[in-house]
Amino acid sequence: MPLVFHRDGRPIHPPLGLYDGLKVVLESMVSYIEKEVPKKTLKFWRLQSPRHFHGGEWNQNGSCLFNEPLREDELDMWFDPSNNEVNKEARMLNRVIEEALHGTDIRVLDLTGLSEFRADAHPAVWLGKKDAVEIWGQDCMHWCLPGVPDTWVDILSELITDSLKTRH
Structure with missing residues (x-):
């Protein structure tokens, strides 16, 4: 439909x-x-964060059992739309979003590239119980480990500071 x-x-x-x-x-x-929205208002649009499902979507036994970040040479294999993998949507959606924002005063908060590396930072295996994956399945979309969300906040803080400095 x-x-x-x-x-x-x-x-x-x-x-x-x-x-x-x-x-x-x-x-x-x-x-x-x-x-x-008033022109003086700072406006940010956060692009999509990547997922790290391997072997299928979340409802098709996809998993993300990683205990270290991806290497740079692995990123296109995982995320390039031409490979038609389950994780390609973030890059495709981001292109559409960036086109829509082009020429506006809305600032793009692009966290996708740096987050693509962190296949190890999802709650999938870090839920605290030995059988957590069997009970709850694998969460390869959300972020839980210190580092990734903290870095996002640092980048946003810097963009806000920079925007305020350039206004004066």
Whole structure:
């Protein structure tokens, strides 16, 4: 069943694919932000964080049993859309988002590249119980280990500081 997207309160026909529909949604959101949020307000849009499923999606026995970061030479194998792996969506979505934000005063908070390395930083095997994976499955999407979210906060803080300095 195709997704139904709306423009001006009416369904768009013919139905759009996911990425074309996302473009419509983003255009609407960006237009609203540009029109309704005061120019003096700092605006940031965080791009997608990567997932690290291996061997299938979360509901297809995908796993992320890693205890060390990925190497640089492994990243394209995991995340390049041309490889059609389960983790490709972040890069594809980010391209669409960056296109929608181009030419606006919304700053892009791109944490994807640095986070792609950290396949070891998901809750998958760190939930504290020996049988946690069997009970809860593997969470290869969220982040739990110190380092990744802390780095995100540091980067956001620096962007805010930099933005405030350039305004004066």
